[in-house]
Amino acid sequence: MSDPGGSLDIQLTPSSGGLLCTIASTRPVAAASAFAGRTPEETTARLPLLFSICARAQAGACAAAFEQASGVLPSLLIRGRREAAIAVETIREHLWRVLLDWPPILNEPPCRDDMAAVLALSNRILARLDPAGDLFSVGAGAAAGQAPGLDVLLGDLTDLLTRRIFGIAPEHWLNLIGDPSGFERWCRKTETVAARLLRSLLESGEASLGQTPITALPRLSDEDLIARMSAPDWAEFVARPTWQGQPRETSPFTRVHPLPLIEVYGAGLLVRLAAQLTEVATGLRLLSRGSAGSAATQATLGSANGIGLGRVFAARGMLAHLVRIEDGRVRDYRILAPTEWNFHPRGVVARALESLPPGPEDQVRRQAELLITAIDPCVAFKLTC
Template sequence: MSDPAGRLNIQLRRVASGFACQIGSTRPVASSALFRGRGMTETASLLPLLFSICARSQALACAGALERAGGMKPDPGTAHLRRMVVAVETVREHLWRILLDWPAILGEEPDRQAMIRVQAIARDVFAAADPDGALFRPGSETPIPSPDVLAGTASSLANLMAERILGMSPDVWLERVENLAAFDDWCRSVSTPSARLLRGLLDSGEGRFGHAEICALSDPADSELASELRGPQAAEFVARPSWRGLPRETTPLTRYAESGLTAALVADQGRGILARLVAQVVETASLIQRVRGGGSGAQLAVVQDGALEAGVGIGRADAARGLLVHLAEVDGTRVLDYRILAPTEWNFHPKGVVAKALAALPDAEDSVLSRRAQLLVTAIDPCVAFDLVLP
């Protein structure tokens, strides 16, 4: 039976110049068409049910698109709470990789017990923040829970991250581990699987592997996004997006490229495996810090200014894997058209960052090459299963 979420097929083969990479996808990128003709409220309720991963990021982008198209201004408290819920979801997604996938790369048992705790914490905050399922309903004015709910959630996640990953609180780690020397000291003084994996990449030089020069997807104006998503090549743009004629990258690394530690690693190691994995840790710690502080200074995507036609809306969310964009066209309360542009299509574009990064790997025996390729794909993190076929 085929996977309803689709799969990625990644093939790496040896050529005279090194490697060539081909990426195919069965992701149902046109599935959002099923919302045509539905009501706005029905669309907002049904859409997150299609996504088992990052459902609340999808709901945030959906609410933003429908509210903008319908001429609604979200209640400020509701908008803020939505962003905090998405921050917790993003933390959960990153911790899934860090606690389950990273130990497996070392040949160790995944930390399932810690991940069960993370899941329980996230469920509790989602239930407290959205008890009646109305938080992401267009135009909703949801009662805001006590600040203690978010603060308690952040404290629980911070304690778990300190215990299982960092060896210290996220706040302290962000303050202390901000340059290469401090990172090296931390890697050697903490014995968690995460620290040992990163230390191994640093010592072996493998952290540099997979460097690829791909421009980041900056902050395109809503009007430009709407033009692409409504134009004659919209289906191609959703499936294989490019910007100004070039593939782009949208990942935690592009979001935190200017962060002290991430910037230092990129300068020293390039945009390879190590910098990408560390960017996930930096983002996880930073989001926990923001939720604990009530979200002040949060850098989560919001609706951008820019002229749009009446009845057209763009919604955005900084999902765990990159920028997520929704477009809605409405007539009254009925959806005329709907499109979703997901980060996986940017990053796993046939000529995008994953293809170039894999092609840049040094040749090695098949078992070593396979491990490095798997690690690189994990570092860039698709939102669906993938098959990796090597020479």
């Protein structure tokens, strides 16, 4: 049975000039057209059934698009609660990689018990943030104030991250990002799976693998993005997006961009993995301070002209939903996801893989899988070397 979310087929072929990478995608990038003819309420109810990965980020972009199209600006309390839920989801998505995908790279079993604890805690936190399950409904107005018991749950999450991920308080770990020598000491002396994987890259000389000339997606105006997603070739754009004729990257690395570490280790594998850890610690900080997601979503009061754009910074990058409403029903619905930017056939993943040095097939495969995991597709992939 085929995966309803699609998949990526990544092939590396040796050539006289080095590796050549081809990326083919079966992702259903036009699946949101199924919402045509639906009401906003029907669409928001069906969206989680169609897009289960990063479901709250998808719901946040959906609600924001409909609200902008209708000239509705949700309250600060609603926006803050939505952003907190997306922050929890982002932490969970990154920890899924750290606890389940990183250990096998070290020839160790996945940390399933730890991930089960993360899932249980995140579900309880999300239930406190959205007790009625209507937080992402269009024009939501029920959520208000501090969620009861949230501080205790966030304390439990902090303790878990301290013991199983960072080995030190997450807030203390964030200070190391600006101190390359302190960061390296942490890698070499800490025994969590995260530290040991980064240490293995330092010891193997693989820390700088995968540097590319692909630049970050710039901050785009609503007008520019709406125009591009509404153009006659919109289907090609959302399948293989470029900006000003060039593939771009949108990822934890482009959001965090830890310059001190880049200056020492280069913009490669080690810094990309560290960026995922940084987002975990930063998300926890924002949740604990009650300011989660202050930069996660872009809420704009629409003109009520029936056109709305919702943007959310999801775990893997910028997610954009564009909706056009006529007579209270969806005429067009389009989604631009971060995976299409990062796994563009000539994008950051392809260029990073082509930069790998020649070597035995098992070495190339291992390094390629590391890079793909670091940039992180939201779907399954098949790698052929």
